Amino acid sequence: MNRFEKLATGGVSAAIAAVLFVWGVGAGAAEDRVKVDDNSFKCISEMTKVRHFYVDNLSGKLAETVAVATAGKGDYPEGSVVQLMPNEVMIKQNKGFNPATRDWEFFWIDVDKNGAKIFTRGFAEVNNRLNLNCFTCHVKAEPQYDFICETGHGCDPIPVTKAMFGALQRTDPRCKGSDVVTAEDQESLRQLGEVVKALTGQK
Ligand code: HEC
Numbered sequence: 449m450n451r452f453e454k455l456a457t458g459g460v461s462a463a464i465a466a467v468l469f470v471w472g473v474g475a476g477a478a479e480d481r482v483k484v485d486d487n488s489f490k491c492i493s494e495m496t497k498v499r500h501f502y503v504d505n506l507s508g509k510l511a512e513t514v515a516v517a518t519a520g521k522g523d524y525p526e527g528s529v530v531q532l533m534p535n536e537v538m539i540k541q542n543k544g545f546n547p548a549t550r551d552w553e554f555f556w557i558d559v560d561k562n563g564a565k566i567f568t569r570g571f572a573e574v575n576n577r578l579n580l581n582c583f584t585c586h587v588k589a590e591p592q593y594d595f596i597c598e599t600g601h602g603c604d605p606i607p608v609t610k611a612m613f614g615a616l617q618r619t620d621p622r623c624k625g626s627d628v629v630t631a632e633d634q635e636s637l638r639q640l641g642e643v644v645k646a647l648t649g650q651k
Contacts, residue, residue: 480542480545481541481542481545482506482507482526482527482539482540482541482542483506484506484539484553484555484566484569485566486557486563486564486565486566487563488506488529488539489529489537489557489559489563489564490504490622491620491622491623491624492531492534492617492620492622492623493617493618493620493623494623495529495531496510496513496514498514498517498518499517499598500532500610500613500614501517501530501531501532501598502530502531502532502617503517503528503529503530503531504528504529505525505527505528505529506527506529506539507525507526507527508527509525509526509527509528512525513525513527513528513529516528516594517530517596520593520596520598521592521593521594522592522594523550523594524540524594525540526540526541526542526543526551527539527540528540530596532613533608533613533616533617534557534559534616534617534620534621534622535556535557535558535559535577536554536555536556536557536576536582537554537555537556537557538552538553538554538555538582538586538595539552539553539555540552540553541553546571548571548572548583549571549572549583549587549595550594550595552571552586552595553569553570553571554569554570554571554574554582554583554586555568555569555574556568556569556574556575556576556577559620559621559622560621560622561621561622563622564622571583578644578647578648579648585597585603585604585606586603588602588603588604589601589602589603590602607643607647608640608643609636609639611632611636612636612637612639612640612643614633614636615629615632615633615634615636615637615640616637616640618630618633619633619637
């Protein structure tokens with residue numbers, strides 16, 4: 449082995465050691481994360497309703513989550529699940545996981561009568577079905593609201609009325625009885641369809 453080869457193999461094993469080290473650290477971080485998969489989600493109306501949205505907690509801290517949601521300000525504990533619509537979800541990861549999003553992970557999930565499938569998940573890069581970025585809107589909530597927009601928290605308003613998201617909640621296909629749709633909800637969903645069409649330019 450000449451000097452060059454020796455150096456090269458030394459370099460390779462150093463690189464392997466570095467990879468293994470990073471891998472080890474990465475594996476540790478993965479265990480520190482709130483585990484979320486397709487089975488973490490449930491029929492929205494089986495979650496706990498606070499005002500007009502729903503909360504849950506995947507880390508056994510439901511009482512703390514409900515307390516923050518009810519107070520309407522403060523930091524949500526890890527494991528918190530917040531939903532207004534059946535297919536858009538915010539879940540609080542462990543502290544320090546993603547400081548830019550205050551550890552919120554954003555999800556767009558597909559739902560049908562058999563359950564949920566994660567379509568996209570992540571932090572600042574996740575968009576909703578109108579191709580609008582979750583983070584860009586939610587980061588505008590004033591700091592005491594921990595990314596929760598509601599109304600008057602500093603976020604730009606969305607063209608979805610209470611009647612519309614109420615109708616979406618009542619017709620979540622995962623929930624029992626969701627196939628019975630009132631005329632009022634049907635009308636709200638029709639109007640929402642018009643809004644979506646106008647925004648996406650679809651005919
Ligand atoms: C155009 C801006 C905008 C985008 C994009 C957006 N949101 Fe929101 N979101 C809002 C506003 C405003 C509300 C409050 C609506 C209300 O209460 O009337 C809201 C409400 C919510 C709520 C209920 C709690 C709260 O903040 O009031 C959740 C959960 C949520 N959005 C998740 C998401 C997720 C996940 C995405 C991306 C997949 C997303 N949002 C994309 C503006 C946005």
